[in-house]
Amino acid sequence: MTDTKAEIKIPKLETKKANVFYGDKQVIKEVDIQIEKNSVTAFIGPSGCGKSTFLRLFNRMNDYIEVFRKEGGIYIDGMEIYDKSVKVEELRKMVGMVFQKPNPFPKSIYENVSFGLRIQGINKREVLDEAVERSLRQAALWEEVKDDLNKSALALSGGQQQRICIARALAVKPSVLLMDEPASALDPISTAKIEELIHKLKENYTIVIVTHNMQQAGRVSDKTAFFYVGNLVEYGSTKNIFTNPQEELTERYITGRFG
């Protein structure tokens, strides 16, 4: 389906004047951003700049923080996701998340990957079997674990555990995948596998990845957003950001003058 010029393209993810407060402290300041469907966007910036907090706006994981307060509009497919009519559980089926430290459930591989479907009431063995295999294949883990899906997920290596978490997120067929420094706790080989994964997943998913590793941002993303102390300093194609940044702050960050 091609877009004609007459169609208005709604961005997949969007924020308008997003502000986030933890109590009195403002951690995100007036951020406007538009993220296209089926792209990979990297959020970079020094520690504490708010990129993880901003990422978590899209699946409302900040809701659990008591002092959290947001202002402004957060939209997915044009729909305000903080609206009272939105059920947060439904949102999270559309928007999956992979965390920094792999956090598989202390259960079998099969139970981990099928969890998202079982909480929706889907219990038929054939349906779950198919979903588990599909997701593990997508996460490039099927060949390694197919012989014993009842093995405990905790018995796998760190890189494998993270891919279980990715498979688990993919099993419910979300349209957006949020990844919060997914490879920072992993060794270089696992990291490379995950980056390769992101390349393949891009065809079918909109991916946003927070990373403190600029080379990684350069390798995997189409567009990059640079955050600094809660502000979105610059947002553009990854190539431009890294070779021809418009803002001086961006240039200083990517050349390592501060980190």
Next chain:
Amino acid sequence: MNSVQKNRLKDQLFKYLGIFSTLIGIVLLAVFIGSILVDGLGRIDWDFMSSLPSRKAEKAGILTAWTGSLWIFGLTALISIPLGVAAGIYMEEYGRKNRINSILEVNITNLAGVPSVIYGILGLEIFVRTLRFGGSLLAGAFTLSLLILPIIIVATREAIKAVPSSLREAAYGMGATKWQTVWMQVLPAAGGGIATGIILALSRAIGETAPLIVIGALAYVPFVAKTPMDEFTVLPIQIFNWASRPDHAFVVNAAAGIIILLGITFLLNGIAVWLRYRWQKKVKW
């Protein structure tokens, strides 16, 4: 002597002090168990286990006592486990962290330290008299449930607290509701700790004497309880009754009863330890 030598000496001293202290406990326990076994082991046979109590020591058996203890164990478990675990889950997962709940938390922990005879008096007034259960198994079970409820609640809360928040995050991130997260992930992960707490609490209930005496469990019950409203006796009370008789033959009976009670206690504690071991193996963060 320089400081390195001094520290080494302190090390050795502490080590031997530790060994000595441990040995005292073990030796005393061994002597106690040994003497009980010598006195009572010979008395235990099928007759003993299946006879009703009697004024004659040779005929007296422990049937009513161990069936009574079994009844109490079962009824107390039925009442206290759902209540205690549910309360623990509620306080830990659903309760808001405000002042009222903090005060509640402190009070519940304190309740675990209240002398058991006080629970007996409470049970006497509420269950025996006001609710008219009489000196029955039901009254005894409710009273003991009150006694061990704080233990189960605290154990449940501690086990749930030990479940790392990354597990909950993962579940919420998948779109699970709070209840689904608690029921499908948190509780199973906390299960071993909760089970251990339950078993230790019930093990305590089996050994309780004072509150049951207060609510009216009798020492001489020449029939087996058949319904929860029946009168009853339990092992500790029977033992107490026999041990205070002048006739040495009854003291032998008491020793036999003690062996059985100890056996049950060790078995329950052993199960608790095994469960804890299995749980820790399964759930490695």
